[in-house]
Amino acid sequence: MSQRIRVGVMFGGRSGEHEVSLASAYSVMTHLDPARFDVVPIGIAKDGRWLAGGEAWPQLRADARIALGPSDADVPRGLLDETNAGALTRLPGGALETRPAAVLGQIDVVFPVLHGTNGEDGTMQGLLELADLPYVGPGVAASALAMDKVQSKRVLESAGIPQCDWREVRRCDLERDPERVLATCAEMGWPVFVKPANLGSSVGISKVHGPDELPAALALAARFDRRLIVEAGVPDAREIEVAVLGNDEPQASVAGEVVPCEEFYSYEAKYINPDSELMIPAPLSEAMAQRIGELAIAAYRALDLAGLSRVDFLVPRGTEEIYLNEVNTIPGFTPISMYPKLWAASGLSYDDLLARLVELAVERHRDKSRSATSI
Ligand SMILES: Nc1ncnc2c1ncn2[C@@H]1O[C@H](COP(=O)(O)OP(=O)(O)O)[C@@H](O)[C@H]1O
Numbered sequence: 001m002s003q004r005i006r007v008g009v010m011f012g013g014r015s016g017e018h019e020v021s022l023a024s025a026y027s028v029m030t031h032l033d034p035a036r037f038d039v040v041p042i043g044i045a046k047d048g049r050w051l052a053g054g055e056a057w058p059q060l061r062a063d064a065r066i067a068l069g070p071s072d073a074d075v076p077r078g079l080l081d082e083t084n085a086g087a088l089t090r091l092p093g094g095a096l097e098t099r100p101a102a103v104l105g106q107i108d109v110v111f112p113v114l115h116g117t118n119g120e121d122g123t124m125q126g127l128l129e130l131a132d133l134p135y136v137g138p139g140v141a142a143s144a145l146a147m148d149k150v151q152s153k154r155v156l157e158s159a160g161i162p163q164c165d166w167r168e169v170r171r172c173d174l175e176r177d178p179e180r181v182l183a184t185c186a187e188m189g190w191p192v193f194v195k196p197a198n199l200g201s202s203v204g205i206s207k208v209h210g211p212d213e214l215p216a217a218l219a220l221a222a223r224f225d226r227r228l229i230v231e232a233g234v235p236d237a238r239e240i241e242v243a244v245l246g247n248d249e250p251q252a253s254v255a256g257e258v259v260p261c262e263e264f265y266s267y268e269a270k271y272i273n274p275d276s277e278l279m280i281p282a283p284l285s286e287a288m289a290q291r292i293g294e295l296a297i298a299a300y301r302a303l304d305l306a307g308l309s310r311v312d313f314l315v316p317r318g319t320e321e322i323y324l325n326e327v328n329t330i331p332g333f334t335p336i337s338m339y340p341k342l343w344a345a346s347g348l349s350y351d352d353l354l355a356r357l358v359e360l361a362v363e364r365h366r367d368k369s370r371s372a373t374s375i
């Protein structure tokens with residue numbers, strides 16, 4: 001890449017992970033090499049309004065529910081002038097009332113640092129496909145599949161990837177015939193984990209120790225999604241994570257381990273209580289580390305992922321068993337987040353990782369452009 005590249009960094013979004021996205025995007029914007037990249041901040045407010053250019057970061061930061069720490073002093077002001085930015089601001093409820101291409105048209109590559117719904121789930125990727133823009137991360141179907149804990153389990157099952165026992169629960173069935181749903185879940189024994197099918201950051205997730213706790217856990221998850229997943233608890237689970245990078249020839253990083261400070265890796269353990277720890281590399285036998293890396297790549301291929309993803313596993317302590325837990329296509333991206341730390345430990349610095357992700361986005365777009373769209 002010889003000429004300068006204008007990277008539109010998207011952050012915020014209509015998602016429970018809005019604030020986490022701001023923290024990740026701040027790091028991305030301040031670490032993209034200014035010698036090679038012009039950063040165009042694109043913020044999406046909680047109500048769906050788009051803000052581009054210099055006003056995006058200060059405004060979203062001011063509205064954030066949690067303290068974000070970093071000041072906005074060194075976030076690049078962006079290239080979009082007021083007139084162009086205006087094209088993105090009239091999007092009530094996120095509906096596309098105006099032409100996003102007016103602004104997206106000035107950008108070479110989009111880096112959607114949007115976690116969760118309306119960002120990591122294929123919806124934004126669809127918009128970027130229509131705008132015919134290269135973007136960091138997997139495409140529409142792969143993003144949607146990886147986000148959906150039920151559908152991804154189905155695909156990974158067909159690829160022979162080991163996973164825990166699970167049941168799908170539809171909200172409509174829970175409302176119509178709760179007894180039957182409770183009986184289906186009880187078949188797996190205890191504990192079980194109840195989760196909304198499409199969410200992240202452990203929002204709406206409960207560890208259920210026995211049948212008494214199940215109805216409340218199902219009701220909580222059903223507030224967030226019309227489909228739920230109930231999984232058999234992996235006993236005394238170590239949490240092992242692998243960073244995967246690449247398009248057609250993905251590479252796996254060393255494995256890392258999360259040691260949550262709570263009973264499981266809950267929202268509090270992730271973002272509020274500072275006592276959760278990361279161990280990189282994870283203390284694993286060479287054979288286990290190798291196998292986990294292979295499974296991460298196999299899952300990446302099965303889901304047709306591209307760019308990047310973090311693949312998370314559960315390993316019952318003291319055993320050689322491995323269960324794939326989930327795949328995150330836009331993982332946390334601050335310099336102390338697992339994904340970039342795993343690459344740093346594997347010899348790729350944070351700044352070089354960002355540059356590589358932009359390259360991969362361009363490569364993938366070029367490759368897709370080779371496919372015929374008419375007969
Ligand atoms: N089947 C399971 N067995 C044991 N622990 C689990 C299981 N599923 C989830 N957990 C715990 O709950 C956490 C959050 O679940 P996860 O599926 O990763 O949701 P999220 O997408 O919100 O990160 C995990 O990091 C782990 O601590």
Ligand SMILES: [Mg+2]
Binds near residue numbers: 201312326
């Ligand atoms: Mg997780």
